Amino acid sequence: MASKMGKRLIGIAGVAVTAIYTAGYIYTMPSVNAQTSSGMPLSPTNNNTTPGAAATAHSAHTASKSSSTTNSTTSPKKKPSTSSSSTAASSSAAKYKNGTYTGMGTNPYGSIALTVTIAHGKISAVHITNWSMHYPQSVVDPQLPQEVVQMQTYQIYIVSGATASTYNFAQAVYQALQKAKA
Amino acid sequence: MNKEPRPHQTQDPFVRFIKTPKGMVMALLILLTLIGALRPQDHFALVNALLAVVTALILDGIVALFHHRKKLFSDGAVITALIVADVLSHMTPLYIIIATTAVALMSKHLLKIGRKPIFNPAAFGLLFAIVAFGTGQSWWGSLALLPTWSIILLLVAGVYITQRVNKFPLVLTFLGTYFILLLAMAIMHLGLPSDTPGDALRVPFVNSALYLAFFMLTDPPTSPAPYRHQVFFGAIAAGVGTVIFATSGGLAYPLIGLLTGNAWKATLHWLTKLETRRSYPETYEQGRANQ
Known part of the structure; x- marks a missing residue:
């Protein structure tokens, strides 16, 4: 000893x-x-900060799984993706059915559940209903929900220092918008 | 001549247990778990913690019965279960909590040299959970999700337990090496855009590093006692962990760093035994007979 x-x-x-x-x-x-x-705008020309990368990853993920509760074993990477811009563009241009839709984003850092409210075919509100991320919720709330409403897309600005939370948030909004598609 | 009983003889067994390093670790982990669960979203995590503890006690109880041990209650199992529950996100499905705890405890019983486990059971189980289930880890028991000032509670608890188990060289070397390497990464602009040294040095990530250093690295059976070995152990755990953080990011890096340190310690122990056996065969055989 x-x-x-x-x-x-x-x-x-x-x-x-x-x-x-x-x-x-x-x-x-x-x-x-x-x-x-x-915050860095999620520009399609900059692969490192491509908007909707999380959502793109999510859409690929949901091709095999209907639920988003299965997680990735790696950290959220900003993968270069040329398809993300087109996917994102079609998503933002699409019209939505009125109502309230739920979405969930999960990765090894935790999970976010939220509701997206559609009124008159547009995103009128986003509410985070469950937060289980490494970062405090205040880091992205109300900033990101407001951005989604203002920009009418899940392609929000990455909050650096809370990258994983941003990606999860975008993933959850994307999932809700997919349900709301007309 | 009447002898007065010594103070420790008059204390009840529970008080005596709490005053042991193991009892103190358990008490502090319970305290951190309760404080961490004060956050409304983490209330349910207490159910996870309870489930993990019950699972661990049942499994270790079965092992104790199998080995015909008198003591069925396993304090080590409770500590492992609490660490597992403290790290896994509160949204982790209950079956994953059970499976992670079970794998953690099985590693303790199956992967060992002599009587000592090779790997920190909780770290082994948690790494398994990441690989097998891709589980989310929030490290909520490190008070990572509470206001920043709560890190003081973690520091006070951690320093106290480090002093009790006499592992200051290990903890200080680990944290010193880890912070130096993160600083070097920042200066040289190394690392991933999603996992920067700036992130690692701030709440909540720094909470997980502190929790790992104070409550997992210091685990007596899986970490070395001699100061010189403690220094190497801490440096290896921090070095390997930081390299993985820089190249792959994610949340597995501190666990892999710790498990690498465990493997180094086990290798050292095995080599020492081998050397003893070669140099002093009689002493070695006598030691085995006494075990």
């Missing part, structure tokens, strides 16, 4: 670890803040 490590040594080592952590935190602060505040 090892003898006990001295309190002084523990203190010094603890301060060193805290200093390293603080250095990393401060160093990464500008990039995290910039990404979080500006």
Whole structure:
């Protein structure tokens, strides 16, 4: 059995670890803040930030599974996809049936369930009904639901620092909109 | 001459148990589980935790019966079950909770050298759950989903238990190496767009690293006792985990890092036994006979 490590040594080592952590935190602060505040538009020309990548992945996923409760074992990747823009475009251009539709997005980080309300063929409201993500709900709510209503699409801006939550959210909205399609 | 009973002799068994490192770990994990479940969305996670504990106790009870042990209650099983429940998302289907707990406990009984398990049972079960079921892991028991200040509670509990099990070199090396590598990743612009060092250094991800360091890495049977080995163990776990984080992202990286450290420790133990057997065959045989 090892003898006990001295309190002084523990203190010094603890301060060193805290200093390293603080250095990393401060160093990464500008990039995290910039990404979080500006958000990156999900441009079809930029594969790294393609809107609806989650939804595209979801649609491929649902080809074999009717439920979205099965998760991917990898982190949400922003996969290059030329089909996503066309899928997204057709989805946003489509007319929807009035009513309230549910959608769910799941990945290894957790799950999001929400309802999308369609009035007069347009998205009138999005409400998150269940939140089980690593990030606090406040990181994306009400920002993302408002974006969906304003932009009338699930192609929302990625909230950097909450990428997985954004993708899950987009996936859930996409699923609800698929149900609402006329 | 009348001898006064020593203080520990007057305490009831429960108080004595709580004061042991294992009892303290269990008490702190229960506390963190209850605090984590204060979030309305995580109330149901208590059901998951209860189910995991019941599953673990039944399985370890059966194993104890099979081995004709007198003690059927397994405190280690409760600790493993609580860690499993604390990590898995509250939306995890109940059958997956049961399966993950079962695999975790089976790894403890089947993958071992001598009497000691090779791998941290909870980490093994959770990695299995990711691979087999693709389960969501929220690490809600690390208070990751509560307000940021709650990380202080995790730190206080973690530092206390680390001191009790005498694993400060391991924990400090792990966290130091992990944070240095994340800083290096940030400086060199390494990592995936979806999993940045900035993310890993912030709530909620940093909670999971702390929870892993304090409550999983320090598991006495699967981590080394000598300080020198603790330092290597911590560095290996952090190094492997960070490389996987940088190249693949996801949530399995801390578990894989820990399990790699476990494998290194088991290999070291096995090599030492082999050396002892070769150099001192009589001592070795005597030791085996005493086991």
